[in-house]
Amino acid sequence: MLTSPSPTLLRRSPLLAAILLILFIQSYFLFKYNAEASSNIYQDDVPAKQLVSTITSTVTVTSKDIKSTPAAANKPTPTQVKLSAPTATAVRGPELHDVVLSIKTGSTVLFARVPLQLLTIIPNFPQTLIYSDIKNKLGDWEILDALKDVSGDLADTSLSFRADLLNLHAQNAGLADHSGKMEDLKEGWALDKFKNVPMLITSYQKYPNASYYLFIDGDTSLVSSNFWPYLLQVTQESDPRTKPIYFGSVSYISDRPFAHGGSGYLLNQAAAQKVIPREKAYEETFLRELERKYTAAAAHECCGDLVLSLAVRQDGTVEVEHKWPFFQGESWWSIPFSDANFCEPMGTLHHVTPEDIQTIWDFEQTMLAKTGMKTWRPPGWNDLHEQGLKQWRFTEVSPAAANKSAEEYKYILFNDLYDYFLSQRLPWQAEKDENGEVTQSAIRVGWDNQSWREWELNEEKIGEEGTEQWKKDAIASEKNCRIACEKYYENCVQWYYRDGVCGLSDKVVYGRRLPNQGTYSEWKKLGVSGWVPRRMEAKIKEWKLKC
Ligand SMILES: *[C@@H]1O[C@H](CO)[C@@H](O)[C@H](O)[C@H]1NC(C)=O
Numbered sequence: 001m002l003t004s005p006s007p008t009l010l011r012r013s014p015l016l017a018a019i020l021l022i023l024f025i026q027s028y029f030l031f032k033y034n035a036e037a038s039s040n041i042y043q044d045d046v047p048a049k050q051l052v053s054t055i056t057s058t059v060t061v062t063s064k065d066i067k068s069t070p071a072a073a074n075k076p077t078p079t080q081v082k083l084s085a086p087t088a089t090a091v092r093g094p095e096l097h098d099v100v101l102s103i104k105t106g107s108t109v110l111f112a113r114v115p116l117q118l119l120t121i122i123p124n125f126p127q128t129l130i131y132s133d134i135k136n137k138l139g140d141w142e143i144l145d146a147l148k149d150v151s152g153d154l155a156d157t158s159l160s161f162r163a164d165l166l167n168l169h170a171q172n173a174g175l176a177d178h179s180g181k182m183e184d185l186k187e188g189w190a191l192d193k194f195k196n197v198p199m200l201i202t203s204y205q206k207y208p209n210a211s212y213y214l215f216i217d218g219d220t221s222l223v224s225s226n227f228w229p230y231l232l233q234v235t236q237e238s239d240p241r242t243k244p245i246y247f248g249s250v251s252y253i254s255d256r257p258f259a260h261g262g263s264g265y266l267l268n269q270a271a272a273q274k275v276i277p278r279e280k281a282y283e284e285t286f287l288r289e290l291e292r293k294y295t296a297a298a299a300h301e302c303c304g305d306l307v308l309s310l311a312v313r314q315d316g317t318v319e320v321e322h323k324w325p326f327f328q329g330e331s332w333w334s335i336p337f338s339d340a341n342f343c344e345p346m347g348t349l350h351h352v353t354p355e356d357i358q359t360i361w362d363f364e365q366t367m368l369a370k371t372g373m374k375t376w377r378p379p380g381w382n383d384l385h386e387q388g389l390k391q392w393r394f395t396e397v398s399p400a401a402a403n404k405s406a407e408e409y410k411y412i413l414f415n416d417l418y419d420y421f422l423s424q425r426l427p428w429q430a431e432k433d434e435n436g437e438v439t440q441s442a443i444r445v446g447w448d449n450q451s452w453r454e455w456e457l458n459e460e461k462i463g464e465e466g467t468e469q470w471k472k473d474a475i476a477s478e479k480n481c482r483i484a485c486e487k488y489y490e491n492c493v494q495w496y497y498r499d500g501v502c503g504l505s506d507k508v509v510y511g512r513r514l515p516n517q518g519t520y521s522e523w524k525k526l527g528v529s530g531w532v533p534r535r536m537e538a539k540i541k542e543w544k545l546k547c
Pocket residue numbers: 044045046047048049208209
């Protein structure tokens with residue numbers, strides 16, 4: 001083991017002490033040089049950062065800073081010099097310059113979720129900002145307080161939870177919800193809706209010249225590499241400087257469309273300027289009015305992503321575009337595979353556990369090696385971009401080169417995700433049921449394959465579903481539900497049964513094992529899932545033909 005020489009040893013050996021002193025001085029200059037070298041990165045952003053820091057008094061931390069901060073902050077010791085070989089930074093292919101990634105999270109889940117994003121996707125976005133409901137830190141990362149400017153008089157009742165959080169934080173109560181039960185989730189949600197507009201404002205102020213602003217949640221993962229060809233193409237269709245875009249997976253509340261936050265949404269420079277005109281980006285009265293307007297709106301709306309859409313759309317001057325399934329709200333195990341998504345590129349995954357983030361990352365790495373896209377670079381990318389010494393810009397690529405590059409790119413598709421995650425895991429053997437009866441289904445007890453999300457038969461709905469006897473029978477037993485799928489609904493590839501509920505689906509979902517906390521029969525009561533391998537195989541073959 002490497003340890004510092006003991007003081008007695010140093011006293012006895014002046015020569016050793018001298019050598020250590022020289023090593024110390026030498027390493028100090030080595031670190032100093034490195035710190036200075038990395039502070040030159042993205043010189044064109046420096047004025048903006050200085051300007052911002054006078055206004056928001058927060059420091060912008062990029063992944064570049066992470067590399068340099070420890071060296072600048074700590075005096076190197078001889079031991080550190082030997083041990084601090086640079087850790088391989090997890091960057092796949094080119095870093096996504098020109099895209100600001102903003103991540104929204106909350107104090108109770110910050111430590112559970114964001115570290116995995118930091119170890120995987122974030123290094124690919126050198127302009128990343130992480131927001132929570134109080135100021136915090138994660139390693140050397142500053143976690144920004146998305147609520148610091150929110151007017152308490154307009155949001156008073158909801159903000160009381162934040163006062164509790166601040167108190168608890170000050171008293172070292174431990175905000176992290178380690179048990180995962182998320183008892184505070186409800187109140188956390190109440191705070192959440194106030195964050196989206198302030199996050200847009202701060203992200204814009206910190207990086208006012210970016211072509212794109214991408215917003216995700218702490219439980220969102222990305223297939224980041226796919227964003228390269230995607231944005232090259234989007235840039236050709238809409239110049240980010242002049243033609244606003246607002247992309248995501250569209251949902252509606254009272255007929256008002258918005259891009260669902262957890263699925264991630266994308267704004268370009270022009271869209272951001274619809275909310276914060278460049279010349280007003282640091283004007284206090286303007287910003288105060290903007291904040292108050294949308295805090296007041298958030299106080300009586302359900303959700304922050306809807307509030308953001310009110311700010312961006314401005315009654316339809318900018319329309320939100322449904323870009324599903326590139327932006328979508330499921331994790332690998334809950335995605336319903338169908339011909340609508342099978343051959344499409346993937347952008348986002350939501351409701352991901354930290355383990356999911358890891359496995360999705362492994363999947364992407366494997367795919368990049370397989371497609372050869374690990375060594376792909378956008379047109380015009382050179383050594384300076386590679387080393388992070390020069391900012392790469394989507395708008396500087398010629399249209400022809402951008403189109404060519406995007407067309408030749410081998411995107412990672414839902415098909416690839418299916419092959420990697422599901423094909424081996426799905427049960428492929430039709431089997432006998434518990435009474436020894438031969439079935440067409442592969443069956444898993446204590447499993448939820450989410451068939452009920454497609455078509456759920458239950459006591460309440462049975463009246464509306466028509467008069468067919470098989471539908472009435474289906475909710476009576478597992479066997480009947482299975483038979484409903486196998487015999488009566490020809491597109492059915494999978495079913496799910498639990499007491500009084502029969503789910504039937506024509507899409508393929510893996511689903512999850514349900515937590516087994518009691519006896520086998522109690523577990524079984526939580527749900528039994530079945531797939532019809534013969535049909536599943538035929539469907540997948542058909543979908544694959546179109547890729
Ligand atoms: C942003 O762009 C404007 C106009 O193109 C330029 O004047 C300004 O210096 C840039 N700011 C940063 C931070 O790069």
